[in-house]
Amino acid sequence: MKKFVSMLLTVVMILSLTACGSTGSGSGSKNNKVKAGFICLHDENSTYDKNFIDAAIAACDEMGIEYLIKKNIPEGQECYEAACDLAEAGCNFIFADSFGHEDYMIEAAKEYKDVQFCHATGTKAHTEGLDNFHNAFASIYEGRYLAGIAAGMKLNEMIDNGEITADQAKMGYVGAFTYAEVISGYTSFFLGARSVCPTVTMEVTFTGSWYDETAEKEGANKLIEDGCVLISQHADSMGAPTACETAGVPNISYNGSTASACPNTFIVSSRINWEPYFKYAMDCVANDKAIDTDWTGSIATGSVELTDLGTAATPGTKEAIEDAKAKMEAGTLHVFDISTFTVNGETLNSYMADVDSDPAYEKDTEVIVDGYFKESGDGFRSAPYFDLQIDGITLLDMKF
Amino acid sequence: MNPSKRKKKEKMFHIVKREVLPWQKSWGIRATAIILALIVCAVVTMIFTGDNPIQVYSTVWRGAFGTARKSWVTLQNLAILLLISLALTPAFKMRFWNIGGEGQVLIGGLAAATCMIKLDGVLPNAVVILLMIVTSLLAGAVWGIIPAFFKAKWNTNETLSTLMMNYIATQLVAYFIVLWEVPKGSGKIGIINQNTNTGWLPDVFGSKYLLSILVAVVVTVFMYLYLKYSKQGYEIAVVGESDATAKYVGIKVEQVIIRTVALSGALCGLVGLLLVGGINHTITTTITGGQGFTAVMVSWMAKFNPIAMIFTSFLIVFMNRGAGEISTTFGLNQSYSDILMGIILFFLIGCEFFITYKISYSKKKKEEE
Numbered sequence: 001m002k003k004f005v006s007m008l009l010t011v012v013m014i015l016s017l018t019a020c021g022s023t024g025s026g027s028g029s030k031n032n033k034v035k036a037g038f039i040c041l042h043d044e045n046s047t048y049d050k051n052f053i054d055a056a057i058a059a060c061d062e063m064g065i066e067y068l069i070k071k072n073i074p075e076g077q078e079c080y081e082a083a084c085d086l087a088e089a090g091c092n093f094i095f096a097d098s099f100g101h102e103d104y105m106i107e108a109a110k111e112y113k114d115v116q117f118c119h120a121t122g123t124k125a126h127t128e129g130l131d132n133f134h135n136a137f138a139s140i141y142e143g144r145y146l147a148g149i150a151a152g153m154k155l156n157e158m159i160d161n162g163e164i165t166a167d168q169a170k171m172g173y174v175g176a177f178t179y180a181e182v183i184s185g186y187t188s189f190f191l192g193a194r195s196v197c198p199t200v201t202m203e204v205t206f207t208g209s210w211y212d213e214t215a216e217k218e219g220a221n222k223l224i225e226d227g228c229v230l231i232s233q234h235a236d237s238m239g240a241p242t243a244c245e246t247a248g249v250p251n252i253s254y255n256g257s258t259a260s261a262c263p264n265t266f267i268v269s270s271r272i273n274w275e276p277y278f279k280y281a282m283d284c285v286a287n288d289k290a291i292d293t294d295w296t297g298s299i300a301t302g303s304v305e306l307t308d309l310g311t312a313a314t315p316g317t318k319e320a321i322e323d324a325k326a327k328m329e330a331g332t333l334h335v336f337d338i339s340t341f342t343v344n345g346e347t348l349n350s351y352m353a354d355v356d357s358d359p360a361y362e363k364d365t366e367v368i369v370d371g372y373f374k375e376s377g378d379g380f381r382s383a384p385y386f387d388l389q390i391d392g393i394t395l396l397d398m399k400f
Numbered sequence: 401m402n403p404s405k406r407k408k409k410e411k412m413f414h415i416v417k418r419e420v421l422p423w424q425k426s427w428g429i430r431a432t433a434i435i436l437a438l439i440v441c442a443v444v445t446m447i448f449t450g451d452n453p454i455q456v457y458s459t460v461w462r463g464a465f466g467t468a469r470k471s472w473v474t475l476q477n478l479a480i481l482l483l484i485s486l487a488l489t490p491a492f493k494m495r496f497w498n499i500g501g502e503g504q505v506l507i508g509g510l511a512a513a514t515c516m517i518k519l520d521g522v523l524p525n526a527v528v529i530l531l532m533i534v535t536s537l538l539a540g541a542v543w544g545i546i547p548a549f550f551k552a553k554w555n556t557n558e559t560l561s562t563l564m565m566n567y568i569a570t571q572l573v574a575y576f577i578v579l580w581e582v583p584k585g586s587g588k589i590g591i592i593n594q595n596t597n598t599g600w601l602p603d604v605f606g607s608k609y610l611l612s613i614l615v616a617v618v619v620t621v622f623m624y625l626y627l628k629y630s631k632q633g634y635e636i637a638v639v640g641e642s643d644a645t646a647k648y649v650g651i652k653v654e655q656v657i658i659r660t661v662a663l664s665g666a667l668c669g670l671v672g673l674l675l676v677g678g679i680n681h682t683i684t685t686t687i688t689g690g691q692g693f694t695a696v697m698v699s700w701m702a703k704f705n706p707i708a709m710i711f712t713s714f715l716i717v718f719m720n721r722g723a724g725e726i727s728t729t730f731g732l733n734q735s736y737s738d739i740l741m742g743i744i745l746f747f748l749i750g751c752e753f754f755i756t757y758k759i760s761y762s763k764k765k766k767e768e769e
């Protein structure tokens with residue numbers, strides 16, 4: 001027991017050594033009514049999290065709001081603890097960026113009724129019935145469609161130059177999971193490409209992780225060996241873009257420009273800009289207004305963006321994209337127009353999607369409205385639910 | 401330990417094994433090591449970041465004990481790491497290198513999660529929890545018994561086999577996640593029974609943190625007594641020292657190996673139960689977070705003494721908790737706390753050398769002679 005006493009003394013010694021001084025954090029504040037807290041799955045080394053962190057800092061600085069950012073918070077009880085910590089630190093607007101954070105944010109929201117909890121990519125706000133828990137996403141499928149147009153133009157150029165025949169216009173896509181968000185993304189990308197290059201086909205492979213550089217690189221290489229002449233991806237590392245640069249295969253990126261690392265093969269990238277949402281939600285908190293249960297950003301709100309075109313882009317791409325964008329904003333072009341795709345050879349006139357998440361995957365909501373599949377629609381939910389396998393796309397593996 | 405490099409010249413110093421030091425002296429050396437480590441950390445902090453080291457330390461402290469909630473979470477994390485370390489200890493003491501803690505925890509957690517998912521609404525909550533306890537202990541034990549059996553029967557290398565069992569457990573969990581994921585394709589199960597709370601281990605005295613802590617206290621006392629005073633504990637020590645001796649005095653070595661590793665695995669399974677049923681209420685492949693390996697170090701640094709393990713696991717948990725706060729406050733990333741932790745461990749492990757050995761300089765020695 002003497003050992004134990006001496007150990008305790010040692011512990012006290014270390015603690016007393018460390019227990020002095022204090023620090024503040026956050027930026028200078030003009031707006032005292034709102035204090036924001038952000039929870040991120042990784043840190044700036046992940047392109048996905050960096051996209052959130054940059055937007056959070058920009059929005060808070062512009063509005064003069066004090067903020068705290070917690071990084072590297074796993075998708076478990078740690079998220080709940082982080083949210084509670086932020087609430088106890090005086091934050092009245094708390095945001096989490098990763099899909100797996102959602103359930104833990106809901107737990108925290110039940111406990112801190114006066115704090116507004118917002119969550120990106122989540123699916124449960126509309127069924128939980130909590131006043132202070134909200135989901136947000138953006139119609140990134142529109143951005144993917146526009147990026148797909150750039151891909152189709154590139155394929156046309158390759159066909160015109162005689163590099164490939166029209167039949168060889170095959171694209172490859174590295175996806176993370178067979179999740180609706182990914183399916184919606186690659187399908188819209190494919191439809192964009194097919195709107196300008198009618199003979200295009202696509203192969204998709206899955207890595208089973210949102211961030212696995214090796215698997216993404218291997219996936220891209222496998223697709224290239226399979227004869228894919230253009231690659232895009234929905235995963236968060238530089239694996240696929242660097243594989244493309246090495247092989248000299250053009251690449252459509254995600255989350256932000258990869259032009260500096262892939263100067264010869266980068267065409268364009270779509271990304272979600274979270275700044276408009278942060279401003280909207282924090283403005284609601286500042287003015288005691290209710291935040292939308294499901295908020296879907298769009299091209300019009302500035303939430304869906306394309307980066308500048310890379311050197312690999314075909315001349316005329318910019319004009320084609322602008323043209324399609326104008327039609328989208330006018331409401332005359334719908335990405336998932338049922339006249340542009342078939343499932344098992346048939347046109348789809350009705351589809352029940354699993355909008356309300358449940359373990360049985362119950363198909364609960366009719367989502368084909370006015371001749372198109374209404375993705376991220378008003379009154380449904382902001383996170384994607386398009387999970388159809390359309391003709392023209394081959395899934396190489398579905399194990400994830 | 402052979403200073404023969406200097407053979408041609410006169411030897412500058414010898415390294416001599418010490419007599420056992422009195423406890424005040426050995427703990428004095430350890431305390432000095434920690435203080436030196438903190439000073440080196442402070443200097444490194446100033447050189448590389450320009451931040452005030454006192455501020456960095458106070459931030460670490462606030463991260464671990466800044467609010468009541470943070471203190472509870474720190475204690476809870478401490479309890480979990482301590483429990484895994486305790487679980488591995490009997491095996492280590494027997495010189496059975498169980499580095500399969502990660503897998504044993506995971507498989508225990510998977511058993512608990514399976515009960516929660518499959519028995520929700522089928523059986524009453526109390527029965528579900530009872531089944532969770534039984535199945536997770538059993539699953540952990542089986543995960544230990546498999547390599548132990550091969551070791552006992554055919555003397556296979558348990559370092560390899562326990563390590564490989566980790567990967568099997570991870571892949572099994574990955575498989576069941578794909579089977580039970582919500583929503584489809586997302587690769588996540590999410591909180592299990594969030595609305596019915598079936599299989600959620602109960603709060604103790606109104607606190608959701610206390611259960612793991614109490615379990616850790618009980619297991620610590622149990623393990624201390626078991627290893628020090630029980631017949632089985634003595635058998636473990638004898639088998640650890642020498643197989644031959646053990647056989648000579650009539651100990652059934654094979655039986656002791658299997659029994660001990662089963663205990664080791666069952667306790668790991670218990671941690672899986674606490675992680676899934678009591679804390680996270682979900683299962684992921686990374687729910688153990690590498691603690692199965694960290695625990696190896698905790699157990700070794702404490703020289704397999706359960707009471708000393710409280711201290712070694714505290715040190716690691718304290719620094720980890722502080723790390724998150726450092727990254728929030730100073731914008732340093734998680735790796736910075738790893739660097740600090742590395743320095744502290746270097747000193748702590750290094751000081752054991754000075755406790756076990758002493759350096760005697762040649763001149764001094766001549767005078768003595």
